[in-house]
Amino acid sequence: MLKTLKKGKFVLLTTLAASLVFAGCSGGEQPAADAGGGDDSSKKLVIGFSNVTSESPFYTALTDAAKAEAEKQGADIIVMDAQNNIEKQNADVQDMITKGIDVLILNPTNPTAVTPALEAAKQANIPVITVDRPTEAKVTSFVGRDNKAMGEIAGKQAVSLLGGEGKAKGKIIEIQGDAGGKVMMDRHDGFHAVVDKEPGITVVEGPYSDYVRAKAVKAFQDLLQAHPDVNLVYAHNDDMALGALQVLEQNNMVDKVKIVGIDGLSEAVKAIIDGKYSATVFNDPVKMGSLAVDTALKAAKGEQVSEYVDAGTGLIDSTNAKDVYSETAVFAEMK
Amino acid sequence: MEYVKTEATQAKPSFQLGAFLRKYNLLLLVLVFIVIGSLLSPKFLSVQNFLNLLQQSAVTGIVAIGITFVIIVAGIDLSVGSVLAFAGMVMALLLPHTGPFVAFLAAIASGAVLGWINGFVSTRLTIPPFITTLAMMVAARGLALLLTDGKPVFNLPESVRFFGKNLFGIPVSGLIWIALTLIAIFVLRYTTFGRKLYAIGGNPQSAHLTGIEVNRYITFTYVISGALSALAGIVLASWLTVGQPTAGSGIELDAIAAVVLGGTSLMGGVGGVGGTFVGVLLMSMITNIFNLLGLSSYFQSIFMGIIIVLALVLNKFVIQKKQ
Numbered sequence: 001m002l003k004t005l006k007k008g009k010f011v012l013l014t015t016l017a018a019s020l021v022f023a024g025c026s027g028g029e030q031p032a033a034d035a036g037g038g039d040d041s042s043k044k045l046v047i048g049f050s051n052v053t054s055e056s057p058f059y060t061a062l063t064d065a066a067k068a069e070a071e072k073q074g075a076d077i078i079v080m081d082a083q084n085n086i087e088k089q090n091a092d093v094q095d096m097i098t099k100g101i102d103v104l105i106l107n108p109t110n111p112t113a114v115t116p117a118l119e120a121a122k123q124a125n126i127p128v129i130t131v132d133r134p135t136e137a138k139v140t141s142f143v144g145r146d147n148k149a150m151g152e153i154a155g156k157q158a159v160s161l162l163g164g165e166g167k168a169k170g171k172i173i174e175i176q177g178d179a180g181g182k183v184m185m186d187r188h189d190g191f192h193a194v195v196d197k198e199p200g201i202t203v204v205e206g207p208y209s210d211y212v213r214a215k216a217v218k219a220f221q222d223l224l225q226a227h228p229d230v231n232l233v234y235a236h237n238d239d240m241a242l243g244a245l246q247v248l249e250q251n252n253m254v255d256k257v258k259i260v261g262i263d264g265l266s267e268a269v270k271a272i273i274d275g276k277y278s279a280t281v282f283n284d285p286v287k288m289g290s291l292a293v294d295t296a297l298k299a300a301k302g303e304q305v306s307e308y309v310d311a312g313t314g315l316i317d318s319t320n321a322k323d324v325y326s327e328t329a330v331f332a333e334m335k
Numbered sequence: 336m337e338y339v340k341t342e343a344t345q346a347k348p349s350f351q352l353g354a355f356l357r358k359y360n361l362l363l364l365v366l367v368f369i370v371i372g373s374l375l376s377p378k379f380l381s382v383q384n385f386l387n388l389l390q391q392s393a394v395t396g397i398v399a400i401g402i403t404f405v406i407i408v409a410g411i412d413l414s415v416g417s418v419l420a421f422a423g424m425v426m427a428l429l430l431p432h433t434g435p436f437v438a439f440l441a442a443i444a445s446g447a448v449l450g451w452i453n454g455f456v457s458t459r460l461t462i463p464p465f466i467t468t469l470a471m472m473v474a475a476r477g478l479a480l481l482l483t484d485g486k487p488v489f490n491l492p493e494s495v496r497f498f499g500k501n502l503f504g505i506p507v508s509g510l511i512w513i514a515l516t517l518i519a520i521f522v523l524r525y526t527t528f529g530r531k532l533y534a535i536g537g538n539p540q541s542a543h544l545t546g547i548e549v550n551r552y553i554t555f556t557y558v559i560s561g562a563l564s565a566l567a568g569i570v571l572a573s574w575l576t577v578g579q580p581t582a583g584s585g586i587e588l589d590a591i592a593a594v595v596l597g598g599t600s601l602m603g604g605v606g607g608v609g610g611t612f613v614g615v616l617l618m619s620m621i622t623n624i625f626n627l628l629g630l631s632s633y634f635q636s637i638f639m640g641i642i643i644v645l646a647l648v649l650n651k652f653v654i655q656k657k658q
Contacts, residue, residue: 055476055581060485179633207626207635213575214394214582221387222626225378246499246576267489267577330486 045300047077047293048101050092050117052109052133054081057330058263058285059107062132065289066105073297086113093117097124103300104128105292111182112136127299131292133182140299143292143309147183150281150313151190154260157279157315158191158232159198161258169200170231173223175216175244177236179208187236187262204230209240216240220247232258238265238280245276264316264324264332272321279317284334287311360649361597361613368620376627384623386501389509392619394419394574394583396512396612397567399590399597400519401560403611405464406594407523408536408553409603413468414453415564415590416583417475422446422565424479426495427488427578435494443565449475450561454554464557472587479580488578499574508570512612515563519608532556536603593618596646617642 049066053059063079070077078096082089086109093104097120104121106128108114118137121128127140134142162168172195177184195201206223209215216235224230224247233248235241241261248254258278261268271277288311299305316324316332324332372379398415405412422442429438453471457464498507523529534542535549543549564583572578597614599606621642625635 054485055480057486204629207631212581213577213579214571217575218391218622219626221391222384222623225381225384225387226376226627226629242577243575246574250499250501267487270490 045075045103045297046101047075047103047105047296047300048093048096048099049077049079049105049292050082050089050096050107051079052082052089052107053084055084058283059132061285061330062107062289065286066293069290069293070297073293075293075297077293082107082109084109086110089114090116090120094120097121097126101126103296105296106130106135106139107132108135127296129292129296129299129305131288138307141295141305141307141309143288143295143311145283145288145311145313147186148190148193150262150283151187151192152194153190153281153313153315154187154234154262154279155191155194157317158195158234158258158260159201161260161278162198162201162232166198167200168198170202171227171229172201172203172232172234173206173220173227173230173244174203175206175220175223175233175235175240176208177240178210184208184236191234203234209243211237211239213239213243213246216243217247220244224248224251224253230257232260232278234260236262238263238268241277241280242267242271245271249276266326266330266332269316269321269325269332272316272318273325275318279315280332282312282314282316282332282334284311285331286329286333361610361617361646364646364649365613365617365620368617368624372620372624372627375624378627379624384627386504386506386509388616388619388623389512390506390574391623392615393506393508393512394567394571395586395589395593395619396615397515397570398564398583398586399593399611399615400515400608401563402587402590403519403594403597403599403606403608404523404532404556404559406591406599406601407532407603407606408556409539409601410457410464410553410556411468411591411601412450412453412557412560413465413587414449414471414475415560415567416586417472417479418446418449418561418564419568419571419583419586420580421449421475421479421482421568423568423572423582424482424488424578424580426569427491427572428482430492430495435492438495439569442569443562446565446568447558447562450557450559450564451554453561454557457557458550458553476580476584483580485580487580489576491573491576491578495569495573496576497573498570499576508574511566511570516608516612523607528552533604536605538604589618590615592643596643 047070051059051063054063067077067079078099078101080092080096082092089109104126106117108130111134114135115137118128118135130139130142132144134144158172159165159168162170176188195203204223204227207219209219220243233241233244235244238261241259245259248257254276260278261280263283264280268277268280291309291311295305295309312334314334378384398419402412402415422445425445426438426442429441449471453468456462456467500507502510531547531552535547535552539549568583571582593614594611595601596617597606597610599610618639621639622635
């Protein structure tokens, strides 16, 4: 009886010791592998992505693209939706850090109020890549787009539609995004930097329609009453420009008024192909999402990344609309 | 005898003026704005502008009719915007497979079911309607987003664009709004169903004692609200030629403001759809005037807030004067 007990004890002890040694071994192995560069080894890199909202097709496309790129490069990705709530975003980031991520991709709800999340990442020694919107504080890298350049492209197209540089003539109605928004200001300033040089052009600045079609339709109905002699509509995004198109169709004025938008919404690209819409400007979320993941993985491996990665833009008009149109994607993708 | 008579003749004119003001102060306000609008902008008094106003008000207006029913029985419905979006998505997704008729019916039925859940949870489980419909507002929005993973449905077929078009030069959506308003006025004023709703809103206990099935009637107002929100969703989707899961967010506030502006009391038992109609029109008119003048939306928001409070103060003042 006593003997068997002793025997049992012995077995237990050896198992314990063995497992301790084993644990010690594997514990010592992992850092060594990490020091060796972290690629092709057993451990997958984990990306944490805190996106601003999932209630907009642009941001869901951004999330999908990030997931696809992570899978392609063999990394894991955790995505959290801040639901436009800065407190939730700060908490989400802290939770992801606790869970264990190697790099953070952040689309900040607010450029300054996201500081607690940035602090937490700094303490945990995790590189931060901001995407789509920058933060006030400096981070490892910002992957975004120059909205001013997009406004300029739209402006140049407007000038050429109204007669070309130096000769352009006509009245433009501008349907604006959200009051005080950075993107809205850039798309406004970029456009005006080009258009205001033309003495023959007058621009009527319409009310803010928050990038929402339903609001733009109402505003444009009123504007069309006040300015029936309008020659061109410029909207800060395609959703609002499509609202203006709807009003023009109802008033049988589609052939009299040109429309220029921004974003490259597939619906707008289709309207360009159908000849009802003049032009839009690329704002491809897929390219931006995959670039963000690519940059994040480089940063996680300790490679040098540049402070600003431009996701690029370009014009879509009747010459290239057919090539970039896709019935399944919400936004036109850059080749 | 004689003494009583003189008192009656003295009291009568002031009473009538009070009643007149109380009943029509909103219409007077509308007249004031029509005058201001036509003085400030030559385009304001055009026929086209009024047709535009009708179309711009229709979606909020249809939603507000349903909310008026709910508020008359002292309830509230915050879920209208989300139900609107969900029904719009249901229609947009079904259209290519079933054709417009089935898609419309399914969308309206889905709105009615969500409304019924609102009513059932509020009355049978005695959860305050503010909370019930707040929960539905969040849940139905989630459902709408889930249907397509947040993506809008565009390229709606030509068959549904009917609601965004004109009939005899008048926007179809506006005609629907006017027709529904007339039906609702009739139902509330001239049917036993309508009178029972006022009785329930005025005093649910005594209504119950007189044998009215209070819970059933209250639940039915939420079904009406859900179905009308769904109809508004169909109208909006076909007008904008797109089904958007984010459609109608914030519309509950505009609609409730219009209902209250129209003289329906949040305490229940008082008010009607006619006032709501004018309330919605007044709010659209203010935005319209600001847009025609090219004034900033900041001023619009400030002014809208002031007008809502002013109209209510005016209402209260006139009622107190009368008493």
